[in-house]
Amino acid sequence: MRLVQVTIPAGKREAVLGALDGEGIDYVVTDETSGREYTGVVYFPLPDNAVEPVLDMLEELGLEDQSYTVVVDANTVVSRQFDDLEEKYATDDTDEERISRQELHAEASDMTPTFPVYATMTLISAVVATAGLLLDSPAVVVGSMVIAPLIGPALAASVGTVTDDDELFWTGVKYQALGLGLAIAGAAVFAWLLKTAQIVPPGVELAAIDEISERFTPDLLLLAVALGAGVAGVLALSTGISVAIVGVMIAAALIPPAAAAGIAIAWGLALPAIGATVLVLVNTVSVNLAGLVTLWYTGYRPRQWFETDAVERKLFRNVVVFTTIVLVLSAFLGAVTVSSHQASTLQQGIDEDIETTLEQAEYDHLTLLEVESEVGDETAYEQGAIVDFTQTISHVTVTVGYGADEGERGALADELHERINERADEEVSVQVQFIEIEER
Known part of the structure; x- marks a missing residue:
């Protein structure tokens, strides 16, 4: 709820108080003795959602340019007339909770x-x-x-x-x-x-x-x-x-x-x-x-209908401009997102290919230790010079461990290179590192 304080210009006292009486608003009036063009100050409590229509009503009486208005929070109002006012302005939508346009x-x-x-x-x-x-x-x-x-x-x-x-x-x-x-x-x-x-x-x-x-x-x-x-x-x-x-x-x-x-x-x-x-x-x-x-x-909305028409044109213009900018720039973000998704999907497929290959009987003596994938140009990646927006995987390093019986290792590198490049759209270099494992 709000407590509204409005100064009443000379010649407007009866019109202002009559409008408040017509709305069933309980108010208090004090005389203005400063010698200026005001004849009084009126105080009245309002429900939050009643502030905007009541102030609009007073502005139509000519108070907007001739007086000042103060709206402050009110913690408690005990008045049967105020309860009736709350029922009068009660709504079922968000208007009941929002503050006035002026606030x-x-x-x-x-x-x-x-x-x-x-x-x-x-x-x-x-x-x-x-x-x-x-x-x-x-x-x-x-x-x-x-x-x-x-x-x-x-x-x-x-x-x-x-x-x-x-x-x-x-x-x-x-x-x-x-x-x-x-x-x-x-x-x-x-x-x-x-x-x-x-x-x-x-x-x-x-x-x-x-x-x-x-x-x-x-x-x-x-x-x-x-x-x-x-x-x-x-x-x-x-x-x-x-x-x-x-x-x-x-x-x-x-x-x-x-x-x-x-x-x-x-x-x-x-x-x-x-x-x-x-x-x-x-x-x-x-x-x-x-x-x-x-x-x-x-x-x-603005108070006057002709102002509303002008604002609607400005609103439409701004919405069109803002939406166009968002869509154009979002196309860039969307391209990055799609590229990242493709790279993630490709990485998952590469991991599955490597695991499937090493599960074959001829590679029983080998153990997968680590898989590292590099995105973009390898030299630039190592130098930290750029970040590739395409998120294209360009190099895969596979580290495997072998025991005393090292078996055939060259065949594994060839097979992994073939499998990975069958899945990728662009050439991917594959490096297989072998580390000897000793178990005791």
């Missing part, structure tokens, strides 16, 4: 800090995320998400669209673009300093670090994180629930990929930098798209 706009504006604070916090979160990725520490990466102030601008852009506030919309868009650009640049500079100072070992294989490799070769499933974050962020904001936890979810979709892009730039890795940057872009647009559609679905 939504104010909340979205307040959640966007001044740019110096926003830029500083974003830069700090990117640096912490970079350290967490290089340390392969999920805990540190999560910590970077907590301090990232990204939810305000993301929701501001969506709220600005549905409330027809172009200034709020463009503020949200500019904050996101500049903030994420700063995050990537800051992560790149920090990672370069770590590399130059040799705090990170010069021979480290970035592709072997799990926290980094999953952002270098982004999967289409990561798109669900951004879409879910956008929907959850809007629902949390529009129902008055704390958005702090949802803010972490939005940061999870944006800050680690931005840090990974910075790391790739610092190491001079072109393809991983592209992959991580694409992930940042598609997640950013997805958060905005999901938030925009959710706000419209939950019923937020």
Whole structure:
């Protein structure tokens, strides 16, 4: 429930109080003695879902430009008239839980800090995320998400669209673009300093670090994180629930990929930098798209019908632009996902072929110890120079053990090479290593 305080301009007192009486709203009026153009201040409690229609009604009486309105939380209201008001405005859908359009706009504006604070916090979160990725520490990466102030601008852009506030919309868009650009640049500079100072070992294989490799070769499933974050962020904001936890979810979709892009730039890795940057872009647009559609679905509209028509055109334009960007960038993520699935399927088949071969009677004296598969160009893989988006297996190393009776080993290498290449679309080099096993 809310307690609303409205100043009454001169000449509007009877109209305002009459409108409140007509709605069955219990109110208190005090006289305004400041000598300004106001004649009084009216206070009245409202159910959450009654705030928007009542304020719209008062705005139609001319209060919007001539007075100020304050809406605050009220913990308890004891009044038979208020109980009747709750029944009058009760609904069976999400409108009963959502805050008013006016409160939504104010909340979205307040959640966007001044740019110096926003830029500083974003830069700090990117640096912490970079350290967490290089340390392969999920805990540190999560910590970077907590301090990232990204939810305000993301929701501001969506709220600005549905409330027809172009200034709020463009503020949200500019904050996101500049903030994420700063995050990537800051992560790149920090990672370069770590590399130059040799705090990170010069021979480290970035592709072997799990926290980094999953952002270098982004999967289409990561798109669900951004879409879910956008929907959850809007629902949390529009129902008055704390958005702090949802803010972490939005940061999870944006800050680690931005840090990974910075790391790739610092190491001079072109393809991983592209992959991580694409992930940042598609997640950013997805958060905005999901938030925009959710706000419209939950019923937020401008007050005037002619404003609604204009906003519908802007909404349609933004949805089309955002959807197009998401689909184009998702095609890249989808290609990586399909390639990863094919490589996983191929790897499983190779493992089965090797096991089946070694189960034959002529290889009873051999024991399978290990199978290692390399993706992409072997030289580049060993140098950690690139990550191959195609995820093509190019080399397989099979390690087997043999006893005193070593038997025929050349035949095994030939047979494995033949079996594996029958399954693969491209030529795969096969290396078989033999290790003598002594049992005592």
